[in-house]
Amino acid sequence: MAQCSFLPNLFCNFPAFDENLMREFKKSVDLSFKAFVRSYGDVLTTIMQPLQWFLNWLQDFFVNTPWIIILIGMTAIVYLASRNMKIVIGTVLSMLLIGLVGLWNDTMITLAMVTVCTLISIVIGIPIGILMARSDRIQSIVNPILDVMQTMPSFVYLIPVVMIFGIGKVPGLIAVVIYAVPPMIRLTNLGIRLVDKEVLEAADAFGSSNRQKLKNVQIPLALPTIMAGINQTIMMSLAMVVVASMIGVGGLGKNVLQGITNQFFTVGFLNGFALVAIAIIFDRASQAYGRRLQKHSEVIHG
Template sequence: MALQCSYLPDVMCNFPAISDTIIREARKNIDDGFRSIVRAYGAVIDAVVQPLQWFLNDLEWLFTNTPWIIVLIVMMAIVYFASRNIKIVIGTAISMILIGVFGLWNDTMITLAMVTVCTLIAIVIGLPLGILMARSDRLQSIINPTLDVMQTMPSFVYLIPVVVIFGIGKVPGLIAVVIYAVPPMIRLTNLGIRLVDKEVLEAADAFGSSHSQKLFNVQIPLALPTIMAGINQTIMMSLAMVVVASMVGVGGLGKNTLQAINNQFFTVGFLNGFALVAIAIIFDRTSQAYGKRLQKHSEVVHG
């Protein structure tokens, strides 16, 4: 027979939670303290992020004001030299032409600029952190739980502190995307360097290589395929976060998708979703093909 709360002490039926008054007071103090810090250092924060705003604006201007045919040719050239696969190049051309035909070219260029900047920032942050983690087990044990939180936290939650600190605009959205997308870059850089064969490292030590020579001449080149996988995942997560980031002022395809959701415009949402999927596939296939080429080259050189 199941026990019922009517026959048990109240403390066994109702969890002894903290008083609502105490929680409200603590929440108010934390929020007020956070806002006071933002007000005190607002000018410094703005000055720090201003270069990001300039870089993003300049890249958007370049992408949107360059004739579409030049952008298309450059994209096809980059895809070819990275993948050396004519099928991927043809797929890229068809996808981008369809995006232009449906009137989504400018929005796609804005999204490309955002993803490009986010990926570059993620690489600049993730690569050194991954290298440091690979060199220190203690640092890895400290950073790993943080990465777990960053990857499991709902993406909408990132927008709250970012908006409080930076307000509404492109830079807050960019920072939220980077926070969401950088963990794979850190993890896979760490993994790639740790997977380098110890015998190769011992050979480098035997030749008298310094730590920096061993890192740049042996570990990073051998870890490049895994690092490329990290860049691939970072790009995919950046594209996935673009729609959420549109809630704080990021334009492009994400903004259109959000408007389509709010107004229940199925066709508009589908077309913008198709454009995002097309870009994701182009990046994914190209980076995967480049990673495989690096792996084959590595096997030939060190095989």
């Protein structure tokens, strides 16, 4: 206060709204949201029920299928995506090590969650990205929303979804998707906007409709950038899994949270290693696939 003694009080203390006014405003907003939850919570839960069933089915499939079949299938997918034996060998060794330290089932649970979140993000993100690429007005509306979604602390997402859906997998799924979908939208929009205008003019010259241009020209040429968006979505889903474990999502995130709570360094390190291993596998495979798509596109249109 001594430093402000020579200044008017207005410049010493930042003017703020009246405390009683702010208290009433916060109270009215909270009560309105609680009333919304009471009125529509059951409806929203019913709407989200198919996601719960699909996630439970996929989780049971991954956990109950013999590990050797899952490993063979995962190795085949990685090879088809990357065509790189180093990545394939790294995948096999990483998954075997995860199994040897007793984290196979937890890894499968996490894998199911990330798979569902990625699929939902793709289904939501690509159409919105296409709309943004076609309209500057839609882009100007959606971009600030994406900025908020990416910069808002991830813990904040948990508050409304828990109030609506309670503790469980579905609120965790929704929180992860909110956190992970922005890169999918942004990079789809970017990829389509970066398509060479001369190629589009050639398509127009052949009488292609907007739908035909999108299907046969824009999306194929934008695929490398879209794959980068899928890559980032997977990475952000894995990062959010630990936070989502606070509201009932099992798997590796739950173990990391228990390690933090009980100060078990080994538990946290091993589960963190498993998350890192999965992230590296997905990252290397999707990047290699994106590079292959890029080369293919350059050969065809170069």
